[in-house]
Amino acid sequence: MYKEICKKYSPDKDNLIYILHDIQDTHPQHYISEEAVEVIAEYLGVPANHIYGVITFYSMYSTSPRGRNIIRLCESPPCYIKGSENILRKMKIMLGVETGGTSKDGLFTLELCACLGVCGNAPVMMVNNDVYGDLTEDKVEEIVEKIRRGN
Amino acid sequence: MSLKRIDLLICCGSGCVSAGALKIKERFHEVLNEKGISNEINIIETGCMGPCDYGPVMVIYPEGIFYKAVTPEDVSEIVENHFIKGRPVQRLMLHDEEKTFAAQKDVPFYQKQVKVALENCGYIDPESLDEYIATGGYEALGTVLTTMTPQQAIDVIKESGLRGRGGGGFPTHAKWQMVHDAKSDEKYIICNGDEGDPGAFMDRSILEGDPHRILEGMMIAAYAIGATSGFFYIRAEYPLAIKRIKHAIEQAKAMGLMGESVFDSKFSFDAEVRTGAGAFVCGEETALIHSIEGMRGNPSPKPPYPSTSGLWGKPTVVNNVETFANVPSIFVKGAKWFASMGTELSKGTKVFALTGDIRNTGLVEVPMGITLRELIFDVGGGIIGGRKFKAVQLGGPSGGCLTIEHLDVGVDYESLKARGAMMGSGGVIVMNDQNCMVNIAKYFMDFCVDESCGKCSPCRIGLKQMYDILERIVHGYGKIGDIEELQRLGEAVSRLSLCGLGQSAPNPVLSTIRYFRDEYEAHIRDHSCSTKVCLALMHFDIDKDNCIGCSLCARKCPVNCITGSREEKYTIHQLDCVKCGNCQDVCPVKAVNRVPGMHPEEKTKRDTLKKQHPHED
Ligand SMILES: Cc1cc2nc3c(=O)[nH]c(=O)nc-3n(C[C@H](O)[C@H](O)[C@H](O)COP(=O)(O)O)c2cc1C
Ligand code: SF4
Ligand code: SF4
Ligand code: FES
Ligand code: FES
Numbered sequence: 001m002y003k004e005i006c007k008k009y010s011p012d013k014d015n016l017i018y019i020l021h022d023i024q025d026t027h028p029q030h031y032i033s034e035e036a037v038e039v040i041a042e043y044l045g046v047p048a049n050h051i052y053g054v055i056t057f058y059s060m061y062s063t064s065p066r067g068r069n070i071i072r073l074c075e076s077p078p079c080y081i082k083g084s085e086n087i088l089r090k091m092k093i094m095l096g097v098e099t100g101g102t103s104k105d106g107l108f109t110l111e112l113c114a115c116l117g118v119c120g121n122a123p124v125m126m127v128n129n130d131v132y133g134d135l136t137e138d139k140v141e142e143i144v145e146k147i148r149r150g151n
Numbered sequence: 152m153s154l155k156r157i158d159l160l161i162c163c164g165s166g167c168v169s170a171g172a173l174k175i176k177e178r179f180h181e182v183l184n185e186k187g188i189s190n191e192i193n194i195i196e197t198g199c200m201g202p203c204d205y206g207p208v209m210v211i212y213p214e215g216i217f218y219k220a221v222t223p224e225d226v227s228e229i230v231e232n233h234f235i236k237g238r239p240v241q242r243l244m245l246h247d248e249e250k251t252f253a254a255q256k257d258v259p260f261y262q263k264q265v266k267v268a269l270e271n272c273g274y275i276d277p278e279s280l281d282e283y284i285a286t287g288g289y290e291a292l293g294t295v296l297t298t299m300t301p302q303q304a305i306d307v308i309k310e311s312g313l314r315g316r317g318g319g320g321f322p323t324h325a326k327w328q329m330v331h332d333a334k335s336d337e338k339y340i341i342c343n344g345d346e347g348d349p350g351a352f353m354d355r356s357i358l359e360g361d362p363h364r365i366l367e368g369m370m371i372a373a374y375a376i377g378a379t380s381g382f383f384y385i386r387a388e389y390p391l392a393i394k395r396i397k398h399a400i401e402q403a404k405a406m407g408l409m410g411e412s413v414f415d416s417k418f419s420f421d422a423e424v425r426t427g428a429g430a431f432v433c434g435e436e437t438a439l440i441h442s443i444e445g446m447r448g449n450p451s452p453k454p455p456y457p458s459t460s461g462l463w464g465k466p467t468v469v470n471n472v473e474t475f476a477n478v479p480s481i482f483v484k485g486a487k488w489f490a491s492m493g494t495e496l497s498k499g500t501k502v503f504a505l506t507g508d509i510r511n512t513g514l515v516e517v518p519m520g521i522t523l524r525e526l527i528f529d530v531g532g533g534i535i536g537g538r539k540f541k542a543v544q545l546g547g548p549s550g551g552c553l554t555i556e557h558l559d560v561g562v563d564y565e566s567l568k569a570r571g572a573m574m575g576s577g578g579v580i581v582m583n584d585q586n587c588m589v590n591i592a593k594y595f596m597d598f599c600v601d602e603s604c605g606k607c608s609p610c611r612i613g614l615k616q617m618y619d620i621l622e623r624i625v626h627g628y629g630k631i632g633d634i635e636e637l638q639r640l641g642e643a644v645s646r647l648s649l650c651g652l653g654q655s656a657p658n659p660v661l662s663t664i665r666y667f668r669d670e671y672e673a674h675i676r677d678h679s680c681s682t683k684v685c686l687a688l689m690h691f692d693i694d695k696d697n698c699i700g701c702s703l704c705a706r707k708c709p710v711n712c713i714t715g716s717r718e719e720k721y722t723i724h725q726l727d728c729v730k731c732g733n734c735q736d737v738c739p740v741k742a743v744n745r746v747p748g749m750h751p752e753e754k755t756k757r758d759t760l761k762k763q764h765p766h767e768d
Contacts, residue, residue, distance in 0.1 A: 014445035017428055021387065057447040057604070058428035060387060076349030077544070077594045078506035078580050114431060114598060115349040116388050119506040119578075120166045120203030120513045129390050133169030133206075 002039040029065035067102040067109035076115035084123040155193040158212040164199030167206035178226040198360015200273035203513040217255035218243040268476035272360035280402040283363040291482035296416040304375040310486035312498030317471030320564040329458040330376040333466035338378040344385035345434035348547030350578030353502040354472035358392035362399035368475030381422040431602035436469040450650035493519035497563035508583040524558040538583035546575025549655030551662030571662040587684035588667040593621040599656035610653030613644035627687035629675030679748035690750040697742035704734035
């Protein structure tokens with residue numbers, strides 16, 4: 001499977017970031033496994049440690065399994081000023097996790113991130129590729145419930 | 152295309168989408184079909200219209216009626232009353248205490264704005280090349296390619312006085328000239344759409360709302376410097392912007408506006424989109440170049456500058472999204488027209504993203520030199536919720552905080568720099584009197600510690616030390632001398648760091664010390680946070696006179712530290728309190744207060760502990 005994803009891109013080193021994105025997005029647990037790194041290393045002809053160097057540099061990549069849905073809550077100042085701390089507290093209770101943790105049912109991983117560029121509607125979070133703004137404690141509850149039911 | 156009776160422009164910028172704009176659009180389609188009038192109404196998805204906080208917003212032509220905060224439930228009413236009966240819905244219009252503003256052009260938010268880079272954003276369908284061309288799009292490119300030499304094009308930019316909108320304000324023509332003059336078989340042009348500054352979303356909005364404009368600006372630059380390929384570097388957090396630019400590239404290619412011999416000239420050009428993966432430092436140009444090359448996005452020392460050795464070692468121009476967005480207008484309306492706006496050294500307009508405790512959060516474009524007061528109070532509508540203005544943070548983590556005494560400062564590159572702030576990319580974070588400046592400084596420092604690439608030790612270690620000191624202060628363990636230590640470290644980190652991140656990261660701390668020193672002192676010396684934000688430096692107290700003895704607080708306290716009875720009223724045992732705030736939330740008569748300052752009992756306990764363990768801090 002990893003091999004096939006790699007083949008969508010020409011074997012140039014500058015495609016590494018896209019291959020990593022693609023592999024992570026396609027994996028149901030949204031991470032890049034050791035095995036995947038070996039496959040990419042062979043395909044691009046670069047050492048595995050170069051690939052790990054890149055993975056650890058960029059905050060969006062993960063080398064350990066995560067939940068089916070990735071929640072990224074913005075913790076930058078404009079969102080903080082508008083109360084992102086309360087949203088975080090609520091989320092932790094609701095999902096029963098600490099920051100970075102995955103809920104028991106494997107459905108959600110809760111992460112913090114830097115500004116998502118939707119600060120006009122702070123506080124903001126991104127669930128997978130969808131942005132939700134003007135968050136309130138009630139609203140996050142609704143959003144999480146809806147995704148839960150959808151799964 | 153048949154002519155329609157009504158144009159319905161729905162804002163589908165990211166802000167409005169996050170507030171549910173797509174659902175509204177679907178609903179309109181449904182209702183119009185039900186009523187059988189979908190052939191009379193043109194539904195157009197636009198980019199950001201500006202007042203994101205009022206989202207989802209829409210404008211309905213021919214009258215230009217502006218509706219805000221529309222919900223799916225409102226749609227039937229709009230169709231029934233406005234579209235069928237011709238009676239616009241008052242309820243959804245914007246109003247202040249006295250007046251209702253029916254038309255978009257009358258809304259106060261737009262009054263002082265002058266739109267150049269945002270000219271089409273919110274007015275056209277960003278996915279339609281025809282609409283872009285109908286507003287005069289690609290006219291500038293045609294003129295440049297068919298009537299000017301590259302040097303003449305650079306001279307026009309020089310005359311306009313355009314400076315880079317990505318932060319530094321470097322003269323655009325000078326950068327172009329260097330690469331134009333460089334001898335090389337291959338040159339590159341890069342559009343910097345990384346936009347990582349907290350509180351900034353102008354580049355995203357322009358990319359999403361008017362992608363062809365950026366493409367056109369980039370092609371003019373490419374022609375001027377002699378590049379035949381270009382790259383858009385857009386952060387992965389902006390999927391819609393990526394999609395729109397890719398779409399625009401395809402359309403331009405299909406139209407022959409890109410590719411071999413554009414406008415039958417000798418100019419050929421191709422562009423690609425590259426994305427990041429979540430690293431703020433990749434907005435720095437050398438780091439960005441490394442990231443495009445598929446490596447860690449570490450900055451490298453300059454010189455060599457990208458203009459001599461950039462992407463794959465070739466001469467490269469890196470320009471910001473908004474910089475490119477200004478270029479087509481300069482060629483259509485003239486360098487003189489552009490230079491007539493703004494100040495002596497800062498020409499033209501600037502797009503700002505207003506955020507924080509301001510009434511109109513959103514995207515605005517104003518002439519350079521406008522005062523902070525006009526920007527915050529006239530355009531931004533002032534502070535929300537009847538609170539007082541306290542500070543404004545300009546320029547993201549590389550900028551600084553200004554205060555009430557600076558409200559009449561004109562917003563241009565030099566004026567802001569002279570006062571310890573910065574234009575930066577245009578993020579304007581407004582704060583009311585409920586914000587603790589020490590805590591805000593800590594938040595910015597936290598951001599920079601997280602985002603430092605770690606390549607050089609002053610930035611990696613120095614920023615962490617500064618963060619630790621701030622963390623100590625807000626937890627009530629500040630020491631005399633901490634302020635001086637922060638200043639010393641801050642100056643060292645600024646001086647010794649390799650790239651702009653480290654060089655400017657101490658600014659928020661240094662500027663808050665400069666203008667809010669008393670707040671730092673109160674935290675350290677008096678163990679008090681006057682805004683009651685820093686939990687360690689405030690306490691909860693029950694006002695016995697107001698308490699009705701209902702016991703709700705005691706029942707909600709997770710550590711059972713509230714005792715009392717109906718007669719005696721209730722008391723908090725301070726030493727056990729974990730400051731969760733539950734008691735304050737549930738008290739029906741608001742008898743629970745936040746009081747600035749550490750409670751005396753807690754202070755005594757800390758002092759005793761300190762005496763017993765003098766080495767622990
Ligand atoms: C840490 C850091 C982050 C930066 N981020 C951005 C950014 O997100 N967008 C941008 O256009 N410029 C950013 N810059 C500035 C760029 O390095 C560069 O100066 C700019 O893209 C040049 O374009 P301009 O001349 O059109 O302003 C950043 C600089 C530093 C030091
Ligand atoms: S100043 Fe900071 S971000 Fe810049 S190169 Fe040095 S360590 Fe990296
Ligand atoms: S703040 Fe929380 S812990 Fe403290 S008294 Fe109130 S309810 Fe109890
Ligand atoms: S600060 Fe949260 S989205 Fe920008
Ligand atoms: S996104 Fe709709 S007004 Fe900004």
